[in-house]
Amino acid sequence: MKVALSLLPGLGHVLHGRTARGVGVGLAWLAFVAVAVAARGEIAVAFAGRALDAKLATVFLGVMLVGLPVLSMVDCRRLRHEDARTHREGVSQWKLVYRRFMRNRVARGGFGLVLVLYCVAILAPFLAPHDPNAQDDIVHTRYQSPGQDFVLGTDKFGRDILSRIIYGARISLSIGFIAVGLAITLGTLLGAVAGYFGGAVEWAIMRSVDVLIAFPRLFIVLTLIAVYSPQIWLIIAVLGVTSWMGVARLVRGQILSIKEQEFVQATRALGVPHLRVIFRHVLPNTLSPVIVAATLMIGDVILTEAILSFLGLGVQPPTASWGNIINQGRDNLLGAWWIATFPGLAIVITVVSYNLLGDGLRDALDPRLKE
Numbered sequence: 001m002k003v004a005l006s007l008l009p010g011l012g013h014v015l016h017g018r019t020a021r022g023v024g025v026g027l028a029w030l031a032f033v034a035v036a037v038a039a040r041g042e043i044a045v046a047f048a049g050r051a052l053d054a055k056l057a058t059v060f061l062g063v064m065l066v067g068l069p070v071l072s073m074v075d076c077r078r079l080r081h082e083d084a085r086t087h088r089e090g091v092s093q094w095k096l097v098y099r100r101f102m103r104n105r106v107a108r109g110g111f112g113l114v115l116v117l118y119c120v121a122i123l124a125p126f127l128a129p130h131d132p133n134a135q136d137d138i139v140h141t142r143y144q145s146p147g148q149d150f151v152l153g154t155d156k157f158g159r160d161i162l163s164r165i166i167y168g169a170r171i172s173l174s175i176g177f178i179a180v181g182l183a184i185t186l187g188t189l190l191g192a193v194a195g196y197f198g199g200a201v202e203w204a205i206m207r208s209v210d211v212l213i214a215f216p217r218l219f220i221v222l223t224l225i226a227v228y229s230p231q232i233w234l235i236i237a238v239l240g241v242t243s244w245m246g247v248a249r250l251v252r253g254q255i256l257s258i259k260e261q262e263f264v265q266a267t268r269a270l271g272v273p274h275l276r277v278i279f280r281h282v283l284p285n286t287l288s289p290v291i292v293a294a295t296l297m298i299g300d301v302i303l304t305e306a307i308l309s310f311l312g313l314g315v316q317p318p319t320a321s322w323g324n325i326i327n328q329g330r331d332n333l334l335g336a337w338w339i340a341t342f343p344g345l346a347i348v349i350t351v352v353s354y355n356l357l358g359d360g361l362r363d364a365l366d367p368r369l370k371e
Contacts, residue, residue: 009068012076024112029068036061039126046125053170054125061123100364107360113353121169128163133318135159143336153338155328164320165343171321172350175236176302182240183301184294187247188286192278194248195255206252209245217242221304225313235314239301247293254286288365295358299351306347322347 010026036043046058101107120127129151141158144150152161194205212220224238258264259282267277308314309323310330317324322343329339 009072012072015076025068025072029065029072032061032064032068035123035126036065042126051125057123057125061126064119097364101360104360104363106356107363110353110356110360113349114357117169117350117353118173120166121173124166124170128160128166130160130163132159132163132167132320143332145336146338152342153336155325155336155339156332161325161339161342164325165322165346168320168322168325168343169346171232171315171319172302172305172323172347175232175239175305176298179236179239179243179301179305180294180297182236183243183297184247184290186241187244188251188283188290190244191248191251192255192283192286195252196259196274196278196282202252205248209248212242213245218304218307221308222311222313225308230308230313230316232315232319235305235308239304243297243301247290247297250289250293251286254289255282258282258285292358292362292365295354295361299354299358302354303347303351 008026009029010022010024012022014022042054043058043061046054135157138158141150141154142156144154144158146153150160150162152165154160155164190205190209194202220242221238225234228234264277264281267281305314305321306323306326309321310327312324312327314323315321317328325343326340329336329341329343333340
């Protein structure tokens, strides 16, 4: 009976005593079902048009509708044997990290909000009630306050604020994720090389880091973007290239202690190539602080992108991003307060969610905090 009920997303977890997890999985699956039912017309014609975002949203929705029941069933099957396997084989380090993280309700909340934000961004074509750039009948639709027709109101061109915030999430979240990925990659590689080889190599890399940190980051970003035409890929590249220095220092400090440990000395004594030692034995032991740094950096990068867009040097209209929506509402903050308020709240929620997630990962990955 339990095996049959485990086919329903979340119900099997409840039967196994994982009520919170079961409720979360069940509500998530029901939300995807509701989106599929509400957007069935758009889904039916998604692959007939040329809109790539609608096709990606359809594929993602289908994967979630099928994948969540399958993953729920697999997880319930694992739970049935978890206790016996734990007593017989012990618990892995990552399993302990997972358990410490899941005990932190605040961190779980931040992680859940991050997942919701990315799902909203991917499913934007199905969730947005209006075209984000539609300007029909501006005379009657401009500066409408939040109401039944426009839940979060409209701007001076009559465009729906809710739709623009949903579509703007794709830009802001994508820029944050890709730019931080670039910064983490550069910082990890350069920090690993500096910490492992030392000598002149370390001196050159770390002095470069000191010089770049000495300059105000926002000033460098503004200068580079002002020289060239502001485009999305340029913004991503600039934000990524100007954010790696702290990661390089962090990784270098970790490797300076790791490379002196016995297992690294043994691999070097056996004649293992340096690149293999770095990527196979040294870098995996620095992942914990790097993961925490990445989650905390994403919020900072999203905020920086919003500042650039607010100043007119970020994503250019009519493409919606949270920063340029706020910029468009600053001229009428009292009469049309909703234009700047709601995208500002979206930025606050996103940054706080990533910070909570980062704090939770830091606490879970730090063995000194083990209870």
